[in-house]
Amino acid sequence: MVRNKILVTGTAGFIGFHLVRKLLERGDEVVGLDSINDYYDVRLKFDRLAETGIKINDDSASWNRLIQSEKYPNYRFIRLNLEDRDELEELFSEEKFDNVCHLAAQAGVRYSLKNPDAYISANIVGFINILECCRHHGVKALSYASSSSVYGLNETQPFCTSHNVDHPVSLYAASKKSNELMAHTYSHIFNLPTTGLRFFTVYGPWGRPDMALFIFTKAILEGRPINVFNYGEMKRDFTYVDDIIDGVVRVIDNPARENNLWSAKTPDPGSSKAPYKIYNIGNSSPVRLMDFIEALESKLGRKAEKNMMPLQAGDVHATYADVSDLTADLGYKPSVDVVTGIGRFIDWYRDYYQIKKQEK
Template structure:
């Protein structure tokens, strides 16, 4: 929604695709859609990216110049319980997007990968130059698969593709299954919050406005082959094909307890914390090296966590009532 708003505001024509499924509250999805629907340059297709025939027909009809693919079955923990949903949306669906882009001769495909691809890596901050062969969740495995699927199309068909590894995105209109949303709801209701990893998990929380700025700058600069690529010492973030991978993160790793403290300050209340062990599939720490992104598009995220959390808290109270 945020990316679509920015694209529309600068004069682009946007066709939005969403299945509006019930993974989380469809009313929130409908409310986001309502913000876009009044714009004359916006149209909406209720469609599942896993629908091969439907996606092929849409690409043939619309023939987009560029594609921003942010659709996926999200969530690390849910992938343990419902892996088939991830196979359908993140593998079959991504394949349908690649095929559509190839058929329509799209100028640039930009798609959401995830910091979760770094999995069992222990060296921080994470760099696109690092190998990502040890995912610790099926969700992460599907995102790694997207990157290598995209490379094959970039190599075979010369189709520019860029994957963006998002680091714990948060902010207004976000997903209710994310920690900030759950914490806010529980704290305002006077209920305890579940704090995993005994509050010592570390995340590179990245505010939505920074994500959108990075996404649009990348979308406007199609991937190109990198003459520095050395097949004898391969860098996974670049290629002889028009293919790029970038981290988008705040580069300010924050301990979960400090994130909660920022929310307590924003809401003016103290959370009743229920300390729990780390969950299966969770990573202990994330931190982004964004030097490659900064070199490519001249931008890196910088919104402080305290400021971003306060903006979310204000939006939550406005949208749901205090």
């Protein structure tokens, strides 16, 4: 029995791929959407899709048409640009989704320093198109990816959704904060339940090659030095992907509701008198970067050669998620420690790239 019909955007991406598998395994009908941009190696994105039974190539024939999964009868995929309003409208009109989980975005803090236009197109134009389609096509609730980067210059730890987030330090962070503001407008005016998810340093199998764990692992195995920024004096709330997916599914199943205690005189930024909510999703247990590297070295059985470097533009010194409201409201409880999580990633990495070698 099908539970819900859900559109998940960003399904060739790291979190979207894992979310699709979870939803399919429990019986939801899912349509996945992704543009498969070349921000990082598209082969990894196509391989993620293949794991869910979507066999397509990087050619013009793969665009703007629904493709049936060869593995899951309740899964179809469409390659589509979020900026293409007409194609997106047609998809919503034909499919009549119950829920939308919007994870697609132009990712990366440092890349936003080099290519700002990509963030406006994907994260701002793409997001307004999603909001408009939800509004006009009877979607019951929207959940969407925000980011811990919105906390910017805030140094109050742990980061809480009641904190001010008006001082971003990258355009990526500013685009995610903009999404939260845009979502509130649609919740307020059109009564569309929206929930923003501030992810904290997600890692795990099938992860992104531009993230630290992937970069460090590849370099250490190849005998190359790793760049350790801020001279290693950084902390990150590394969160294993299975814990993230557990939180996302709980949010999908529990759309935002009005906060009847919300006061316009002392406004809580994380909720509203409209059906609007912001949650942190993290491990709530920050790890020193050097401790993270040591755990990686232990699993690999190799020492890393380290280039100690200053903090990069757009980076923050520490992230630490207060997830108490997600725990209280929806029973979220992360359970995978960083040593276990790194071990699972390394096992996947060795297996995946050994297979890729054999395919050459």
